[in-house]
Amino acid sequence: MNTLVLGRTPYALIVLACAGLLGYAYYAEFVLGLEPCPLCMLQRLGFMIMGATALVAALHGPKSWGRWLYAIPFLGGAGWGLATAGRHVWLQNLPEDQVPDCGPGLYFMREFDFPFSEIVREAFTGAGECAEIDWSFLGLTFPGWALLWYVALTVFMLWASSTRSAAGSTSG
Template identity: 50%
Template sequence: MQSLSPRLVFFGLAILALASMLFAYYYLQQHLGLAPCPLCMTQRVAVVAGGLFALLAALHNPPGWGRRLYAGLCVLAAAFGTAVAGRHVWLQHLPEDQVPACGPSLEYMLETLPFAETVSMVLMGDGNCAETQWTFLGLSIPEQTLLLFLAILLVSLWQLFRARPAA
């Protein structure tokens, strides 16, 4: 049996990232009117970064260490996204009296605070991030995103460590 070509796997990851972003923007944000919180925006950055790395890998289609390098970049993006989504899920499951206070908007923080402080505040999350605005099959958006990142992470790790495919 012939194994999947690395190029097809990378294209699949890129298409998955694109579909995820189209769903988030056009359905959740535009159609349902759900405004993304700072942690949601950070997760979107991770999805886009992983998708871009996968697209570059598919277009470049390098053999050997090049495939592993691109797969490693996809692993890093997915691992970062997994950590942020995990923190978001954790915030959503805190008891109401332990939820942090709501903070300023991301735009305000970017305009008024130093970048490092903005990043720190965004990654900590706030009360806005603890709200569950929409669910599908009983899973909140961050829970769905966490599953997406875990799937991307597993496929990327497989790309990183799998034996060289037969030509």
């Protein structure tokens, strides 16, 4: 049996990946000076949900069907991240004349206590600043990398859960 799917290892790996991704996002914001757009901030939420779920699962060490219970909030965070990163990648690839108008900035909305639902709606419908590309690595922008990581972590979690289920409860 592959040791990547034994015991608490898959959860620990996911925690480390999410912590590393969030750490780099904060490094880019506070050290490199790259101001995140509303969709960037919302993408962080998905990694936080996935990482927190994996952390609790790593501490608990679920067996059998309990692994699939942790998959529910994990997949919720992954779905959130896939939706926000997918929207962000789409916005960045729109022709310039089709980019939506910019709405109020995220910091402005937070400072004036906009409801979370309004912030999310604005990010998905009028976040023209999200189409700007300030950073890329190997041809992918921040949201492109985030989308790739959301897919990879989701596939890994599903693979680890199904492989562990097939191995029985002795590897728990």
